[in-house]
Amino acid sequence: xxxxxxxxxLCGEHAVVYGRPAIxxxxxxxxARARVRPGPPQSGVVVFASSLRxxxxxxxxxxxxxxxxxxxxxxxxxxxxxPDLRISIRSGIPIASGxxxxxxxxTAIVRALAGSFGQALPAAAVxxxxxxxxxxxxxxxSGIDNTVIAFEQPIWYIxxxxxxxxxxxxxxxxxxxxxxPFTLLVGDTGVRSPTRAPVGEVRARWQASTTAYNCLFDDVxxxxxxxxxxxxxGTISELGPLLSQNHALLQQIGxxxxxxxxxxxxxxxxxxxxxxxxxxxxGGVMLALATPETAPRIAYALKAAGARRVFETTVAPYSGxxxxxx
Ligand code: MEV
Numbered sequence: 001x002x003x004x005x006x007x008x009x010l011c012g013e014h015a016v017v018y019g020r021p022a023i024x025x026x027x028x029x030x031x032a033r034a035r036v037r038p039g040p041p042q043s044g045v046v047v048f049a050s051s052l053r054x055x056x057x058x059x060x061x062x063x064x065x066x067x068x069x070x071x072x073x074x075x076x077x078x079x080x081x082x083p084d085l086r087i088s089i090r091s092g093i094p095i096a097s098g099x100x101x102x103x104x105x106x107t108a109i110v111r112a113l114a115g116s117f118g119q120a121l122p123a124a125a126v127x128x129x130x131x132x133x134x135x136x137x138x139x140x141x142s143g144i145d146n147t148v149i150a151f152e153q154p155i156w157y158i159x160x161x162x163x164x165x166x167x168x169x170x171x172x173x174x175x176x177x178x179x180x181p182f183t184l185l186v187g188d189t190g191v192r193s194p195t196r197a198p199v200g201e202v203r204a205r206w207q208a209s210t211t212a213y214n215c216l217f218d219d220v221x222x223x224x225x226x227x228x229x230x231x232x233x234g235t236i237s238e239l240g241p242l243l244s245q246n247h248a249l250l251q252q253i254g255x256x257x258x259x260x261x262x263x264x265x266x267x268x269x270x271x272x273x274x275x276x277x278x279x280x281x282x283g284g285v286m287l288a289l290a291t292p293e294t295a296p297r298i299a300y301a302l303k304a305a306g307a308r309r310v311f312e313t314t315v316a317p318y319s320g321x322x323x324x325x326x
Contacts, residue, residue, distance in 0.1 A: 002111025006030040006093040007100035007148045008186065008287055009278050011227045011246045012157075014202050014253055015220035016142040018213075019161040022224060023176050023231070024148035027186075027313055032091035032104040036116035039084035045070060048088045052095075065136035066106065073110050073129060077117040087112065094309065096192040098279015102137055103145040106130045126150045138195045140203065143171055154178055154318050156228055177320035179234030183290045184315060185267065185298050189259035190308030191283030198255045198280045205254060213253070220249050234317075240273025240289045247276035247286075255281030262305050270294070270301035 005026040012022025039046055045058040047070070058067045059082070074082065087109060093101040107130050114121045121129075127143075127150035134141040144157045154176040162168040206213040223246050230239045247264055250256055256264075260277045267275040267288035275288040290298050290312075299310045 001033065001035050002108045002113070002115055003031045003033040004104040004107035004111065004149050005152055006032075006104055007145060008184070008285075009098070009144065010287075011243065011276075012220055012224045013098075013279060013281070014199070014250070014255060015217040015224075016144055016157060016159060017140060017199065017202070018206065018217045019159060020217045020221035020224065021156060021158045021228075022142070022144055023154065023156055023227060024144050025154045025315055026148055026152045027099070027311070028152070029313060030092050030099070030311060032089065032093055032101065032108040034090075034105070034108040034112035035088045036112045037086045037088075039086045041084055043084045043086075044082060045074070045085045045087065048086065050088065051091045065133045066109075068136065069106055069129065069133040070109060070113070072132075073113050076129075077114060077119055085116070094188050094285070096194045096284065097188055098193070098195075098277070098281070098284030099186075100145045100149050100279075103130055103134055103149045106133050107146070107149050123150045123152070138199060140199060141195070147171070147173055154231075154315070175318070175320040176228060176231060178231045178315060178318040180236050181317055182236045182239065182315050183292055183295050184313050185272075185288045185290050185295060185302060186278070186285050186311040186313065187263040187267065187288065187302040187305075187307035188285045188309040188311075189257070189263060189283050189306070191257065191259050193257075193280060193283030195280040198282045202253060202255065216249055216253055220246060223249070236289075237273065243274035243276045243287075243289055244268070250277055250281060257282050259283065259306065260286050263302055263307055264288070266301045266305035267298050270298040272298050 008025050010023040016022035048055050095101045127146045130146040131143050142159045148155050156174040156176045158172040160169040227242050263286045264275040271294040272288035278287045302310045
């Protein structure tokens with residue numbers, strides 16, 4: 001068995017693709033799981049994805065990003081003839097919704113494969129294998145999704161830009177320390193929005209209006225630093241307005257949607273301390289900062305405003321100590 005959590009971007013999505021910092025959290029309670037068992041002789045590698053109601057043989061289409069990841073992982077773990085395996089996947093993470101479903105499924109599969117060959121891969125190795133597959137899916141991913149999902153800890157993440165012809169420097173990945181717990185409600189618009197589309201559109205807009213977009217990304221970066229300080233100091237009451245300011249900047253960047261704005265407004269009317277879209281946008285999820293007392297009212301308001309699903313999560317204090325490798 002291998003499993004991996006969903007994730008939330010607390011602040012900095014999109015700007016992180018352009019070298020600005022972002023903060024991401026694992027959502028331990030919502031996970032993707034994979035199980036690897038021996039398959040019948042000559043069956044090859046067959047994948048059963050119950051959440052998608054799909055079954056496929058990896059060799060039939062070896063060039064899809066997920067099949068390629070499966071084949072390269074097996075090749076790395078057990079060089080030689082392809083074994084006969086059944087890989088079953090179950091996931092409670094909504095697809096194309098900004099919660100890292102693709103990266104979590106990929107991470108769970110890599111972990112399950114490693115386990116089936118009696119190996120434990122360090123989180124950094126899993127993360128870089130999944131990043132290669134994310135590049136096939138999303139074009140220009142920053143790497144924040146695979147990192148927070150593989151490390152399973154709150155992270156502060158910067159992917160420095162490439163300068164000239166020099167190789168891009170390695171990302172800066174630091175544990176984000178959290179001094180006081182806080183409650184988040186996650187509202188799913190139900191609108192599926194594959195990451196590639198808004199990320200591509202933001203790139204086109206950035207190319208057309210580079211100075212304006214760089215200013216927006218710089219404003220997001222300032223918020224990210226302030227949010228990191230609030231988390232580290234435990235001043236959660238100051239966090240809400242900063243999250244809402246991040247939403248306003250994401251609207252200007254052009255990645256919100258009427259459905260996201262409706263849920264954000266409903267959460268605020270119901271007493272949220274702040275709210276924003278989370279992930280790539282144009283659909284998917286938003287998050288609202290609540291208290292244990294206001295959470296039921298905000299959850300009700302989100303459902304009444306059209307949220308297909310509402311998740312509640314309490315983000316626990318975190319000292320910043322690296323998690324043990326899973
Ligand atoms: C997606 O979860 C976050 C984006 O910033 C894309 C990326 O960082 O690769 C929109």
